[in-house]
Each structure stands twice: as C-alpha cells, then as structure tokens.
Amino acid sequence: xxDNKYKLxxxxxxxxxxxxxxxxxxxxxxxxxxxxxxPVWKEENCIHCMTCWTFCPEEAYKLRDGETKSGKxxxxxxxxDYYHCKGCGLCAKECPINKKGDKTAIDMHHEET
Amino acid sequence: MAEAMRQINPEVVAAFPITPxxxxxxxxxxxxxxxxxxxxLVTVESEHSAMSACIGASLSGxxxxxxxSSQGLALMWExxxxxxxxxxxxxxxxxxxxxxxxxxxxxxxxxxxxxxxAGWIQIYSENNQEAYDNMVMAPAIAENAGVRLPIMVxxxxxxxxxxxxxxxxxxxxxxxxxxxxRLTEHSLLDTDNxxxxxxxxxxxxxxxxxxxxxxxxxxxxxxxxxxxxxFNEQFGRKYELFESYRLEDAERVIVAISSVSGExxxxxxxxxxxxxxxxxxxxxxxxxxxxDEIREALKNAGIVAVLDRSASFxxxxxxxxEIRTALADLENPPMTYNRTFGLGGRETxxxxxxxxxxxxxxxxxxxxxxxxxxxxNVRGD
Numbered sequence: 201x202x203d204n205k206y207k208l209x210x211x212x213x214x215x216x217x218x219x220x221x222x223x224x225x226x227x228x229x230x231x232x233x234x235x236x237x238x239p240v241w242k243e244e245n246c247i248h249c250m251t252c253w254t255f256c257p258e259e260a261y262k263l264r265d266g267e268t269k270s271g272k273x274x275x276x277x278x279x280x281d282y283y284h285c286k287g288c289g290l291c292a293k294e295c296p297i298n299k300k301g302d303k304t305a306i307d308m309h310h311e312e313t
Numbered sequence: 314m315a316e317a318m319r320q321i322n323p324e325v326v327a328a329f330p331i332t333p334x335x336x337x338x339x340x341x342x343x344x345x346x347x348x349x350x351x352x353x354l355v356t357v358e359s360e361h362s363a364m365s366a367c368i369g370a371s372l373s374g375x376x377x378x379x380x381x382s383s384q385g386l387a388l389m390w391e392x393x394x395x396x397x398x399x400x401x402x403x404x405x406x407x408x409x410x411x412x413x414x415x416x417x418x419x420x421x422x423x424x425x426x427x428x429x430x431a432g433w434i435q436i437y438s439e440n441n442q443e444a445y446d447n448m449v450m451a452p453a454i455a456e457n458a459g460v461r462l463p464i465m466v467x468x469x470x471x472x473x474x475x476x477x478x479x480x481x482x483x484x485x486x487x488x489x490x491x492x493x494x495r496l497t498e499h500s501l502l503d504t505d506n507x508x509x510x511x512x513x514x515x516x517x518x519x520x521x522x523x524x525x526x527x528x529x530x531x532x533x534x535x536x537x538x539x540x541x542x543x544f545n546e547q548f549g550r551k552y553e554l555f556e557s558y559r560l561e562d563a564e565r566v567i568v569a570i571s572s573v574s575g576e577x578x579x580x581x582x583x584x585x586x587x588x589x590x591x592x593x594x595x596x597x598x599x600x601x602x603x604x605d606e607i608r609e610a611l612k613n614a615g616i617v618a619v620l621d622r623s624a625s626f627x628x629x630x631x632x633x634x635e636i637r638t639a640l641a642d643l644e645n646p647p648m649t650y651n652r653t654f655g656l657g658g659r660e661t662x663x664x665x666x667x668x669x670x671x672x673x674x675x676x677x678x679x680x681x682x683x684x685x686x687x688x689x690n691v692r693g694d
Contacts, residue, residue, distance in 0.1 A: 211522070220510075
C-alpha cells in the first residue's frame, strides 16, 4: 500500500460512471474511524471458539495457527484488526465466556476522544 | 421510430406500454416476432423496471433502448439519473405527452422538460423524418468515448407520432455502417475482470464524478455536430444544433421546439411575401444547450418571442430562461418575451403565430415589452 494509492484523484483520472474496475478492494476502506467503542480481546480468558470471528461483520478478528491441549492443529484468535473494526460490539455480546458471567474475554472500552 | 430501432437492432429493448409511445413498441414487437431483429424484448411490469432493465443490459455491453411518454417517464425518474451517472449510452424514444393531474394523453413538453437536468442528451424532432434521422444518429452520439451518456429523442405525441408523412428510410446496410459497433470498457458479464457499479459515492468523490458528467455533456455538443455532418455526407440531410429558418436578416424572431415549427414556417413564408423580416430559430438540441451558437444567431435580431410548450409554475418557461441567458452577454441584446402554448394538446394555429409576429412588431416600434410572460389560447384572459 503506497501512499500514492490513497491520494484523492482528479476528476479526469476517474473511470467513467464511478465504476470500480477491480475486485475485493473493500478491504482498503478504513471503517475503523467509525468506532466509538473498542473491543479489547483478553487472550488469557479466550477459549478460541471462533464465535467472535463468526459474528464479526468486518472480519476484524484475525487468526493464527495453533493447537489444542492434545496437540491437534486448529485456528486461534490472534488479534483485533482496528483498521476495519467499527466497534459494533457484536463480538462482546456473543462471546460465550462473557455470557457465562464470571469473567470476560472481550471488553468494550470507550475510545479516547 | 420503430423502423430506426429495427435498423439499429439493439440487443435489448425493455418497455412498458403508454400512450402515445405504445405504437413504437407495438411495431417493434412485430419485428421481434417476425425475427427481423435479434433483440431480446423485455416486457417489464413498469417503466421503472424498463429503465432498470436497460441499465443492467447496457452495463453488460448491450445496446439498450426503450420508449415512453408522460407518466412513464415520470415513473422512470430515479433510474434516469442512475443511467446518466453510470454513463450508459441508453437510447430512448420519448413521445411527448402532458403530465397528469388532469389525465391527458395529448402533447406538451412537460415530461421531457422536467427531465432536462437528469443528465440525458435531449434532441427534439419537428416531424417524422427528423425523428427517424435523430434516432439513427443517436447511437453514434451516445456511445462516443468522450460522451458516453444516455440520449432521448423527442417527438410530439399524436401530432407527429400518429401522423402519416412521406419520408425517406435509408437502407439497413447504410444505417448499420453508420452506427458501427458499440465498444465498452467494462462489462458486467466479463467475469475475468470483475468490477463494481453503483458504489457509495460521498463527499470525497461525488463532485468529481459530476464534474466528469458535465464535461461529457460539453463534449456531446461537438460530437452531435460531427455526427450530424457525417450523417449529411452519407444520407444527404443536413442537421445543426438548431435550425435557422429565414433567420439571416430577420428582425422579429420566434424560438420554438418541435412540431409547432411547421405552423411558424408557414406563417413566416406568408409574412415574408409581404416583405416582413421574420424568422424562426428551431431548437433541435436542448441538452447540451448551445448558448454560444444561439447568441451568435440571434445577435442582430430586434425582438425574440420564445414559445414554451410546458409550464414552470412560479417561473418563466424553461426554454425562455435558456434563451434569455444566452442573449444576456450581448452588448445590445434583442428584446425578449415568453409565450406558453399548447399545454395538454391545445391547438395552435398559423393565425396565433401571425398574432405573435404582430405583437412583436408593436413591442419593437414601442420599444417596450408590455407582457413578458403570457399564455396563448386560454379562456378567461
């Protein structure tokens, strides 16, 4: 991602009719600026059930390769991608650890203003 | 019009019947049934769908056409803007008809004048020959790489659409070589090169896209002249941005659009025999509006009466506004006034035109416009 790619273009340089002549570039769009609350993932309490990853509308939960206690390979939560996370809070609401109530794996903190 | 559409042989026609444009699609449907065209005729459930289908077809690279009138155009409204902002060279036969309320099937220009800011090229036709010729020119204008805008070819409902006239239809090969193939940069069906249309376009880019549309419309003026010149070379009928009829030395001029020009020309011929210096400027291209050329053509006139066949409630007629704007930059602009006529098909006769020229003479001698704006042939005034 060079800086040049994100420089706003002049009208002469735009494809006619607002067509976007490439696929998959929604990933380039920074929706993180929309956020008023920030999900903070707590690795020590996470059971890697993937519920947050499943519900996240922005695919903001990033994964890594890991393994179970018995050594089987599995995907694990790695981090939250704050470039895309809009702060909707679905992950914290759906997290089964949060639902049980004695501790939390995802906390929503107000963004500093 | 159906004949021109047959010769253009578009991949898709999507239309919903509405008087008086119905006849165009009825005739075209016969061509489809008789396999004289390769067109997919989509009989949609509304005009909104007709325009939507045309947009989808055009995005895939097809030539797409439709025909409508009045309420049909009104129902297409939001999609008209989508077509032009997506820069799709869709072609429409618009058979001008008055808008309801007060259900009326007859001619006025309220429908197309309301759509004048929708980003479509608008070309008006005085008679059937012009309607045919303008439609033959339409693909070459709309699909030009510097233009890429939708185009509506307008003709007066019933007065022209349901009249029988002698006219010249060119041979199919000649028309097809004239219009050529449509070239597209992106196609919905090109899955190897995926693209997105109709994306969100906010304050960071919307105005740049509109700026490009303004530029395309400015280019259209040049392209219309080039295509008209090429048409003249191939088919021998000359068209310009507007028609000047005995305008060269005219002191008193009428500016008008479409079929009423016939009455005006007839009246001018009669008055010219008596030595009166009268003339007509007949608008052909209304969008883009040829301000500079019209200013040049009218700079020596003493007085100009502008006939509007639509009402802009709370304002002067749309054509009058354009003409006054065009003339405002002259050091000594001609006197100008506005007459609204023919709403909902109210008849206009040569005697009405003669009255206007007489009124112009009175204003010119007196040096004063007594009534800037008025309505012809209305009871009660």
